[in-house]
Amino acid sequence: MKKKLLIFGVSGLTGYKIAKNAIQKYDVFGTFNIRSLKLENCTTYKLDLTSKDDVSRIFHEIKPDVVVNATALHNVDYCEDNKDVATRVNTEAVRTLYENSEKIGSRLIHISTDYVFDGEKNSPYSEHDKALPLSYYGKSKLDGEKILENSSHVVVRPSVVYGWTPLELAGITSSSGKPMNFAMWLLTKLHKNEPLKIVTDQFASATLADSLAESILKIASSHKSGLYHLSGLSCESRYSFTVKLAEKFGYDTKLISPITSSGIVQKAKRPAYSCLNCEKAKKEFGLRLLTTDEAMDIMKSQVEKEAPHLISIIK
Numbered sequence: 001m002k003k004k005l006l007i008f009g010v011s012g013l014t015g016y017k018i019a020k021n022a023i024q025k026y027d028v029f030g031t032f033n034i035r036s037l038k039l040e041n042c043t044t045y046k047l048d049l050t051s052k053d054d055v056s057r058i059f060h061e062i063k064p065d066v067v068v069n070a071t072a073l074h075n076v077d078y079c080e081d082n083k084d085v086a087t088r089v090n091t092e093a094v095r096t097l098y099e100n101s102e103k104i105g106s107r108l109i110h111i112s113t114d115y116v117f118d119g120e121k122n123s124p125y126s127e128h129d130k131a132l133p134l135s136y137y138g139k140s141k142l143d144g145e146k147i148l149e150n151s152s153h154v155v156v157r158p159s160v161v162y163g164w165t166p167l168e169l170a171g172i173t174s175s176s177g178k179p180m181n182f183a184m185w186l187l188t189k190l191h192k193n194e195p196l197k198i199v200t201d202q203f204a205s206a207t208l209a210d211s212l213a214e215s216i217l218k219i220a221s222s223h224k225s226g227l228y229h230l231s232g233l234s235c236e237s238r239y240s241f242t243v244k245l246a247e248k249f250g251y252d253t254k255l256i257s258p259i260t261s262s263g264i265v266q267k268a269k270r271p272a273y274s275c276l277n278c279e280k281a282k283k284e285f286g287l288r289l290l291t292t293d294e295a296m297d298i299m300k301s302q303v304e305k306e307a308p309h310l311i312s313i314i315k
Contacts, residue, residue: 002027005220006064006106008097009071010044011037013165013181014111014158017213018068025217029062033071035167049093059100066220069097069110072141076115079137080268090140095147107153109216114159114204114231116142119271124205124235126277127227134269145227152225156216159231159276160241163209164302182206183299186242190251191310200239200258205231205275208295218285228281234292235275241292248296249303250312 005022009015010030016037022028023041030037031047038044047054049071059067072090073079079086094110101108115138116131133139145155162183180188183206189196207230215230236244239258246253261270281287290298303310 003065004029004062005066005068006030006058006062007068007070008047008049009033009069010039010042011035011167012070013163013168013209014161014212014216015068015070016165016167017163017209018070018216021210021213021217025221026066029058029064031058037167049096050088052096055093055096056100059104059106063104064106067097067101067106067108068216068220069094069108072111072113074113074137076135076137076270077267079140080135083136083140086136086140087143090137091143091147094144098147098151098153101153107220108148109154109156109220110144110148111212111216112145112155112157113138113141114157114274114276115271116145116157117271117274119273121273124275124277125229127229127280134271137268138271154219154225155227156212156219156230156281157227157276158207158212159204159274160206161209161212162206162299164299164306165209166306181209182238182241183245186245187249187303187310190246190249190255191312193255196242196256197259197263198239198242198256199261199264200237201260201272202238202270203235203273203275204238205233205235205278206241206292206295207231208290208298210298211290211295215281215285215287215289218287219281222285224284228284229276229278230281230287231276231278231289232292232295233278233289236292244292245296248293248300249310 005026007015007030011032028042118132162181168180
């Protein structure tokens, strides 16, 4: 008999990839808020994560063995202006998931963020480095992490999660407040031949959602608990990532202009450097994480199959 996997945020990029990867091994259940999803062999429910009664009801109905929280309010500037909403989704909802997981005996895996760091370091952050968030988004996510400290559950931190999903191409804004991930946003802009101004002074370890999903499922099948960094292996600027993506998908890199963070207006502060050291997770779970080149090859192969019009060939 298959174990039961419940994914909160199944219509988001990471939740969707986890569900697709898990169907062979688990009975998969998922929740969504605004953006609905029909996925073969996955039972879905419309649910407001901030409703304690609704969350408790679904736990008791499904009695999941494993729970993944792939939800977040991750529009960083929106969180700065709407701290109460950010707290409800990124912090208080984690407590609700934790309390229900404890009651049912579920194994909870919660996805956090690299934005818990202040970016003052110039080498990849490990799990032992002190978290000092610059934004309210980062603070609300860190507060969510703290609920699971010293528990039998798992917190994972990725960095700039991206990848192909047909849901985002449809242009339906998710409850996270963003219509699409960074790579898909870049791809649609390049496809329209629109010029892009991209920062050269914000560095991260961009994470392919497929790789993140695979790693999370490997962790789910173990009995380990604690905090793990799970990201791509390449530490690079947003500008460098954008140029690589344009080249990989056949677009003219002349559309991309380098700027610095001082040249754009952002309400919330971002860490200048939030690359992650993933050695702990690689060692404990035998994970094979990806460079940006490897990850973009996977994303490109998916786009070629499902949205080939987004692949350009420069004449």
